[in-house]
Amino acid sequence: MSTRKRWSSWRxxxxxDAADRGAAEALEGAPxxxxxxxxxxxxxxxxxxxxxxxTVDLDALELDSPALAALRAEGTRMVVxxxxxxxxxxxxxxxxxxxxxxxxxxxxxxLDDLAAHAAPAVRVAQLVRQQQAEIRDRExxxxxxxxxxxxxxxxxxxxxxxxxxxxxxAFYRPARSVGGDFYDFIHLPDGQVGVVVGDVxxxxxxxALVMAxxxxxxxxxxxxxxxxxxxxxxxxQLLLDEMPPNMFVTCLYAVLDPASGRxxxxxxxxxxxxxxxxxxxxxxxxxxxxxxxxxxxxxDEHTATLAPGNSLLLHSxxxxxxxxxDGEMFGFPRLAKLCGERDGGEELIxxxxxxxxxxxxxxxxxxxxxxxxxxxxxxxxxxxPRVLDEFEVPSEVGAERGPVERVVRxxxxxxxxxxxxxxxxxxxxxxxxxxxxxxxKGQPELPVAIRVTAxxxxxxxxxxxxxxDQPIPEAPEPDLQAKLAGVENPRGWxxxxxxxxxxxxxxxxxxxxxxxxxxMHLHGTGRETDDGE
Amino acid sequence: MTxxxxxxxxxxxxxxxxxxxVGDIDRDADEPLQHAYDQAVAPxxxxxxxxxxxxxxxINSTGIAVIVGLLARARKERLAISAYGLTEHYRHIFGxxxxxxxIGIYGDEDxxxxxxxxxxxxxxxxxxxxxxx
Numbered sequence: 076m077s078t079r080k081r082w083s084s085w086r087x088x089x090x091x092d093a094a095d096r097g098a099a100e101a102l103e104g105a106p107x108x109x110x111x112x113x114x115x116x117x118x119x120x121x122x123x124x125x126x127x128x129x130t131v132d133l134d135a136l137e138l139d140s141p142a143l144a145a146l147r148a149e150g151t152r153m154v155v156x157x158x159x160x161x162x163x164x165x166x167x168x169x170x171x172x173x174x175x176x177x178x179x180x181x182x183x184x185x186l187d188d189l190a191a192h193a194a195p196a197v198r199v200a201q202l203v204r205q206q207q208a209e210i211r212d213r214e215x216x217x218x219x220x221x222x223x224x225x226x227x228x229x230x231x232x233x234x235x236x237x238x239x240x241x242x243x244x245a246f247y248r249p250a251r252s253v254g255g256d257f258y259d260f261i262h263l264p265d266g267q268v269g270v271v272v273g274d275v276x277x278x279x280x281x282x283a284l285v286m287a288x289x290x291x292x293x294x295x296x297x298x299x300x301x302x303x304x305x306x307x308x309x310x311x312q313l314l315l316d317e318m319p320p321n322m323f324v325t326c327l328y329a330v331l332d333p334a335s336g337r338x339x340x341x342x343x344x345x346x347x348x349x350x351x352x353x354x355x356x357x358x359x360x361x362x363x364x365x366x367x368x369x370x371x372x373x374x375d376e377h378t379a380t381l382a383p384g385n386s387l388l389l390h391s392x393x394x395x396x397x398x399x400x401d402g403e404m405f406g407f408p409r410l411a412k413l414c415g416e417r418d419g420g421e422e423l424i425x426x427x428x429x430x431x432x433x434x435x436x437x438x439x440x441x442x443x444x445x446x447x448x449x450x451x452x453x454x455x456x457x458x459x460p461r462v463l464d465e466f467e468v469p470s471e472v473g474a475e476r477g478p479v480e481r482v483v484r485x486x487x488x489x490x491x492x493x494x495x496x497x498x499x500x501x502x503x504x505x506x507x508x509x510x511x512x513x514x515x516k517g518q519p520e521l522p523v524a525i526r527v528t529a530x531x532x533x534x535x536x537x538x539x540x541x542x543x544d545q546p547i548p549e550a551p552e553p554d555l556q557a558k559l560a561g562v563e564n565p566r567g568w569x570x571x572x573x574x575x576x577x578x579x580x581x582x583x584x585x586x587x588x589x590x591x592x593x594x595m596h597l598h599g600t601g602r603e604t605d606d607g608e
Numbered sequence: 609m610t611x612x613x614x615x616x617x618x619x620x621x622x623x624x625x626x627x628x629x630v631g632d633i634d635r636d637a638d639e640p641l642q643h644a645y646d647q648a649v650a651p652x653x654x655x656x657x658x659x660x661x662x663x664x665x666x667i668n669s670t671g672i673a674v675i676v677g678l679l680a681r682a683r684k685e686r687l688a689i690s691a692y693g694l695t696e697h698y699r700h701i702f703g704x705x706x707x708x709x710x711i712g713i714y715g716d717e718d719x720x721x722x723x724x725x726x727x728x729x730x731x732x733x734x735x736x737x738x739x740x741x
Contacts, residue, residue, distance in 0.1 A: 473634075475668070497697035504668055555706045558676050559683060565676040568669035568705065575704050 112166070114142040124156040125163040129187045131156070132178070153178055155190045159198035167193070219280055224249060226283035227257065230290045236260045236268055238333040240383075242451040244420040246428070248393075249444045255282030255324075256391045256444035257290055261297045266333060269297045269306075272345065272389040272448055273326035276365075281319060288317050289324050289366065303328045303341035304376035311343065311366045311374075318367035325365045327389060335460075335530070336381040336452055337581070341374040346407075348389045349414040350379060350585070356415040357585035358407075359387070360544055375546060379583040380537075380592065382460070386419025386451035393445030394427060400436050419451030460528035460535065467522035468507070470515035470540075475507035478525050478538075485527040486534050490597045499536070502576035502593045505569045506538045514540025514589050533578070536593045544584030547591075616644035624724045625654040626717070630663040633671030641678055649687065656724035657682060660717065662693030672705060679710055688712070692720040 114121050120140040124131070131154045133147055146154065146168065155167035167190060172178060178186075227249065235243045245258060255275025263269050271293055275282040289310065296309045307328055314324065327348060329340035340348075344365035347358040363374040381387060390410070397405045413430055417423035424447050432439075464485035468474045482503050483496065491499065507523055515521035524539040553571050557563035574580055579594035614631035625648035629641070648657055659675075667675075682689045690712035694702065702708040714720035 476666075494696065497695070501668070501697070501701070504666075508668065508670075553705070555676065555710070559680045559710065561680065564673075565680070566670065566673040568672045571705075572669055572672075572701065 112142065112145065112168075118142045121163070124154070124166065125158075127158065128156060130154070130178075130183045130190070153183075153186070155186045157190055157194040157197055159194045164194060164201060165197050223278075223280045223283040226280070226287055227255075230257060230259070230287055232258070232260050236262070238268065238331075240453060241333055242420045242449075242453050244424055244447075244449045244451070246424045246445070246447040248441065250278075250393065250441045255286045256393065256446040257286045258389070258446050258448050259290060259293070261294055263298065263301055263330060267301070268331045268333065269301075270329045270331060270389065270448065270450065271297075271326065272391060272446055273324055274345065274391045274444070274446075275322065275324050277322050281322065285318065285322055285324065285367075289314060289326070293326070293328070297328070301330060302376060303330055303339050304374040307341050307343050307363065307366065307374040308372060311364075311368075311372050312370065314367040315370055323365040323367045327361075329389070331381075331450065336383075336385070338379045338381060338387065339376055340379070341376050343372075343374060346390055346392065346395065348387050349411050350381070350385060350387050351414050351419065352382065352385045356411045357587075358411065360584075360586055377544065377546070377583070378581045378592075381450065381452045383452050384418070386414075386423070386449055388414050388419070388423065389446075389448040389450075391444060391446040393441065393443040394431060394447065397431055397435055397439075397442060399434050400439075405431060405434055419449045421449075423449055460530040463527040463529055463534075465524075465526045467524045469519045470511040470517055470521050470523060471519050472511070472517070474511050474523065475504040478507050478523075479504050482525065482527055482536055486529070489529055489534055491534065491595060495595055498576040499534075499593070499595050502573050503536055503538070505573045505576075506536075506591050506593060509569055509573075510538050510540035510542075510589075510591070514542030516542075533594050533596045535595075537590050538593070539584075539588050539590040541587060542589045543586055545582070545589055547580065547582055614640045616640045618644050618647045620654075621658075621717075622721050623653065623655040624658050624721050625649065625656070626658045626660055626721075628660045628663070632666040632668075633664055633674060634666070634668050635670035635674065637671055638674045638677065641674060642681075645678060645681070649685065654687065656688045656690060658717075658720050658724050659689065659691040659711075660693050661691055661695075661698065664693070664698075667698055667701070672701070672707070675707060675711075679707070683710070688724060690714060690720050690724045692717055 118140050119138045120142045133152055133154060136143060150170045151168045152171045153169040156163055157165035157167060231247060235245060255277060257273050259271040261269035273289060275285045292310050292313050296306045300306045300309060325345040326343045327345040329338050331338050340361055341363060342361035343363045347360055350357050350359050359379050361377045364372045395405055395407050395410050413427055417426050464481060468478055479500050483500060510523040511517060515523060521541045526537045528535050553567050554563055558565045577593045578596045581592045583590045614637040617628045619626050627644050627648060648654055679689055692714040694713060699713060702713060712723050714723055
């Protein structure tokens, strides 16, 4: 033990002029003064008292001890160690006898007897006092937890969004000590919905307050800016000034367009959501620094599309980072595998919680908050895209020809005029060429997948290669004059053409796949004029 | 759409070398086009080069690059290039790529030959194009 021992003991202030009433009176004199004595852990006096000595006459002691010097200086003559179950639990300190006579053998015997009886009683009193202090501490902590919970629950959504064609489910269970998890749904313009899942480092009231601040800033900026990357960038800037030291917030922010199933998302250091689709479960990858740590952070925006039957699970650490009694972690792979075993919604959440309970065993104390949000596209929205054709081609030079014709056949029944059909031809051809050349690096064994879907107002051609998720490059527009002058490669027209042919261009993907979505509106969108003319 | 080998034949009309292109224009069109261009300019008397796209079904981005290469060469040799027979779609693409700023685009061969005549040859593509619309 490196800290100094502090002894409180009853002691009678020395009064040399008082009548001799014996040592026992020293204990009953009123008022008994309470004095504290600090004894360093390496002070030999401590060892001496602990070694089972009876009443000690300080005058007879020869020890190089600061505590002994202090005791003598305050006039203490005799010390009676109180020992309970072999442990030194207190000291009885006496000044000189009031008669100014020395303590007699009988006095000392009386003091020894008194110590033998007093020690257990003092020990009991100490334990009671210690227990009372612990109860007070626990009550204070529980009060703090209640306050934190109250703050936190205040900011959790009171109801889930009602989206036609979607089933939304959410689960939140705070750990006993309350972490800083939060989730939110924000109604945005054009029927879009913002979905937030976040986690504040630290626990208790400070974390709850940071959560409340983050929640408030996010709501304002989400409505103002909409684009997820922009929203996180702005929230990060605003939080920097508000963030207490050593705290930060992880947060995944997604904007869902329920009509198309399109999801735009950006991530500030939070767990990656799991997308359950017809081919399995993939993590939607997006990275970025947590909020409130560093200024001027950028957050890339990614997109994914949830087709009917797909579901997305957003989650916090509490589940994947839970531990079994053997110290094994529940883990992200297990979580991903389970996501593939249910369609989504409450069924999935129940499965996850059931598996967690079996994994952690009975009597487990939850380590961190658990937040789960499931967005499940049920397909009952009324304007579900229908698949017109779906096929794959090998990555070979000239591979774009076949798909172009097949796409043209697939959309032949739609209200797409000749001009727009030609544009779609070019866009599909260029996109497949890019997939073969750049995504699959011309490896014939790697397929390019093409999926043609139609909804009430548009047709979409999704072209998927095996090149992994990557944003559309922000390449400058090709400069013909520079190309003619030989200062720019004569090639490099593909992406430029694609951009100019379709009404919407976006990408999605996971660690293995990269998909380009080409969308043509069936009734035109004012892109008919030639930009170059 | 099947892969269609590009064939280019060269003829003369009123001093203008006409390149009749049949097939698709992609990266594989580079060689036949350059070869035809060689033939067209070899006598040294062509007042201009006219590309006939009337039998071209498909032009992709690599084909655009081939045309850019041909145009760069012609500009070095101070020969004007013009074109006709483009579908509405490819006229649009020539517009957005700004190829039509450097290549006179005409609706038919007659107006193209008139536009590409020696009197107009130095007037630049913009003037020629205006005459063809």
